[in-house]
Amino acid sequence: MTFGGNGQLPSLGGRAMTPGTDQANVALDICDLSVVYRTPAGDVRAVDGVNLALHSGEVVGLAGESGSGKSTLAYGACRLLRAPALITNGSVHYQGRRSAEPVEILQLRREQLRRLRWREIAIVFQSAMNALNPVLNVRDQMLDVIYAHLKISKRDAAEKVGSLLDLVGIPRTRLRSYPHELSGGMRQRVMIAMALATDPEVVIMDEPTTALDVVVQRDILAQIVELKERLGFSILFITHDLSLLLELADRIAVMYAGQLVEIGTAEQIHHEPSHPYTKGLLNSFPSLRGPRRELAGIPGSPPDLHRPPPGCRFLPRCPYGTQACARIDMRLSPVSTSADRGHVTACPFVLPDTPVAPRSQVLGLTSTDERGTTKVPSQEPPENPPSGYVPGDVAERVLVDGSPPDSLDGSHLAALDVEPSRGELGT
Secondary structure, eight states: OOSSTTSSBOOOOOOOOOTTOOGGGEEEEEEEEEEEEEETTEEEEEEEEEEEEEETTOEEEEEOOTTSSHHHHHHHHTTOOOTTEEEEEEEEEEOOTTBSSOEEGGGOOHHHHHHHBTTTEEEEOSOHHHHSOTTSOHHHHHHHHHHHHOOOOHHHHHHHHHHHHHHTTOOGGGGGOOGGGSOHHHHHHHHHHHHTTTOOSEEEEESTTTTOOHHHHHHHHHHHHHHHHHHOOEEEEEESOHHHHHHHOSEEEEEETTEEEEEEEHHHHHHSOOSHHHHHHHTTSOOSSSSOOOOOOOOSOOOOTTSOOSSOTTGGGOTTOOGGGGTOOOOOEEOTTOSOTTOEESOSSOOTTOOOOOTTEEEEEOOOOTTSOOOOOOOOOOSSOOTTOOOSOOOOOOOBTTBOGGGOOGGGEEEEEOOOOTTOSOO
């Protein structure tokens, strides 16, 4: 198979890559990507300005509850979305062993895109029973992938199919089986084998362990880790189960309402979570070790992305919420208490050790007037408030002691006693 005259993918221009990434070591770089779903009622902003880099040989976990935009982000990066989905902004660069320079996926023509998919970037789709063709046996489906992307003889192709099943622990006697004749775990292994059939550089796994029991899940994960170490591919692993990523991923990106809210190593996300949403996800599953603790879910529901709330989209559900959050630009910036500049969060007010204030209190920026007191102003709500609107102070992003909120640390946070009244978050 060839991509150009020299057998490599064509370079279609070199746009700037995600800031702070090592360009020589990035396999897939998603920069400022936005995806909407066009509806008669208006655009649904499913992915909004996302930046994410996947390095060679790395496992990046993408976590978030259902509807947060995880699959839309991955499929949009590969241009697998159909109408009414529409990519409205951003770029996606791919760099692999078979490409001389970074390739802009969003600018590829149809034939170039067909050669890139599966050969360079493969996907393990969610729900293997639905992804596999029910009227073709395992052998024919895997041969279809091989013939479409590799120039290989029939004998070599048949041997490759058998070796791929060996690789994922399925006996070759199952080559003639149809999907309905396989267990859930075996179907998932077949999907993984198909994804690895053409030796891709990047494998996107979209919730590959969904609907499997915990024993089979652990077997699948162990096999994924073993294959990744043996073959050296990169993995973007999508799941709503953050506890699973803590064992598997090198880095974890947490997504909420179409935006990334925190990125860090698995160790940082586990022991030093900064964003309130990340903390909520960690508190929603039990620990196998240590003292018992009360599990707590995240109250409320995600916002309507037809009309997302102003400022932080998590504010209506956030136990740390302040009125200042309604106007703040929640861009990712380094966690001030972390030595690693790669640990970034979209919330400049909450740190890993910030306590949750009672609901009769409001966490706010410490600032005083000439009398040494702090006032919490309020305003009338708009006539047509957006989904998730929180009434109250919508103060501008202010400076505290001459420092912008991006550089605030815990000393700038205080619990302010306020009386519940119009415009307060207290109940």
